Amino acid sequence: HGRAEEYYQRALAADPNGVYNLSNYSGFLLAQGRDQEGLSMLRTVLGNQELSECLDLALECWFYLFAHGTRDRCQEALKNLKELLSSGERSLGWNLKPNVERARHQGHPDIEWLEKLAAVITGNTDIDSLNDWPDWQNA
Numbered sequence: 001h002g003r004a005e006e007y008y009q010r011a012l013a014a015d016p017n018g019v020y021n022l023s024n025y026s027g028f029l030l031a032q033g034r035d036q037e038g039l040s041m042l043r044t045v046l047g048n049q050e051l052s053e054c055l056d057l058a059l060e061c062w063f064y065l066f067a068h069g070t071r072d073r074c075q076e077a078l079k080n081l082k083e084l085l086s087s088g089e090r091s092l093g094w095n096l097k098p099n100v101e102r103a104r105h106q107g108h109p110d111i112e113w114l115e116k117l118a119a120v121i122t123g124n125t126d127i128d129s130l131n132d133w134p135d136w137q138n139a
Contacts (some may be wrong), residue, residue: 031098068101092123
């Protein structure tokens, strides 16, 4: 992890406003339990207009917010996730497991659905697997 963080910091030094650098590093920090740093960086990414051109990346960012954010932000994240996934957006092959495991460790109230959501995002499961989730239905 130390080596990965070094590379993230180098990437940010080269391009401090790059949405890919910021989003990937925020996901890394959140998976490490460094919520304050990760969520702060994630807010920066979610407020960046460039994200609207990188929908697979936006999908990952909204997932990170749903997995690690405050309960009031989870509804906003889920709404955006549903919109992106329903339009066919995916982040194929991306590894969301460290974030799912961290969310489990932190006692995420919807951990089973979070796992299914991660599987849909990465292309391993059909979106219909979320249909029985009341929060998904209401998003």
